[in-house]
Amino acid sequence: MARRIGLGRGLEALLDNNDESSDAQNTAANIPFPALDTAIYSSTKNKLHDIVQLSADKLIPNPGQPRKNFDETEMNELADSIKTYGIIQPIIAADAGDGSYIIIAGERRTRAAKIAGLGTVPVIIRDYTDQKRMEISLVENIQRSDLNPIVEAAAYKNLMDYSNLSQDELAMKVGKNRSTVANALRLLKLPVEIQKSIEEGNISSGHARALLSVNDEKARDKLFREILADKVSVRQAEKKAASLGEKKNAKKTPGSKRPPEIDAMTEKFINKLGTKVIIEGDMNKGRILIDYYSMEDLERLYEILGS
DSSP: OOOOOOOOHHHHHHHOOSSOHHHHHHTGGGSOOOBTTSHHHHHOOOGGGGEEEEEGGGEEOOTTOSOOOOOHHHHHHHHHHHHHHOOSSOEEEEEOSSSOEEEEEOHHHHHHHHHHTOSEEEEEEOOOOHHHHHHHHHHHHHTOTTOOHHHHHHHHHHHHHHHTOOHHHHHHHHTOOHHHHHHHHHGGGSOHHHHHHHHTTSSOHHHHHHHHTOOOHHHHHHHHHHHHHHTOOHHHHHHHHHHHHHHHHHHHSTTOOOOHHHHHHHHHHHHHHSSOEEEEEOSSSEEEEEOOOSHHHHHHHHHHHHO
16 A cells, blocks of 8 residues: 655645645545536535646646756656556646646656656646745755755755745744754855765765865865765765864964874864864863854854754
8 A cells, every 4th residue: 555645844834725625635545536627626615626637738847846857767666656556645736827737746746647647637726926836846845855965955045035034934944953954055055066966976965064164175176086086985074174174274383293182073073063173272271163154054053062
């Protein structure tokens, strides 16, 4: 039996129109969906009859959809599942006014349905403002567990910019921890080449965080090349990033010899805070320098240190 996947706290709240439409979704697999041109749809607000059958060809992608690439293998697997079980959770769409319908949530399901050869698909039609439509599309993608880190970060930024949200407000809306949102947004500070490498899966988010802790562009680029060429692990990348910070600090204080315990503690700080950290001093006295790159980043560090 297929397991029904929930919408997620943030998306469910956005889709709520106070008409108990979630009940319709829960029973979607067990009722006959009426055709769009039936009198039932146009004349009643019966929550079950909010679900209609539409031609998949009439559904068009949301221009605000952050996900542009869809893995072919995953789409074929989803299509096979749809052939066996059908579409368990209806597509959410808005009337474009020209005979077509803009997909608000469910573009993957729509694409897979076409691959599976379905003539029509179950759709819940909703009338949303452009802003609400953008929010729902972005939140649906953000809540997918397999979302590419760069696409996820771009979705966060788009939603913040489009809806004029702070990081705290965004975190509440999408049901994520604020630190998760802040760490994701930091990836967008990396050069385009590194972002592309993350998006293509050549380096991980852990590698990216290590690179973010290196301020010197030449040193960061050198470490990036090493990660690509030598298949450096995240742990090794963090050590190399910490070492680059230590070398820079050593140039400022020539002749100083760092105890290994200080080096080990520096590494722990970097791993914990996800940013560049320098410890100046010896085993008895010194100071800790922690880099931040925006007010949001500073607030993120405050939350970590205060927890």
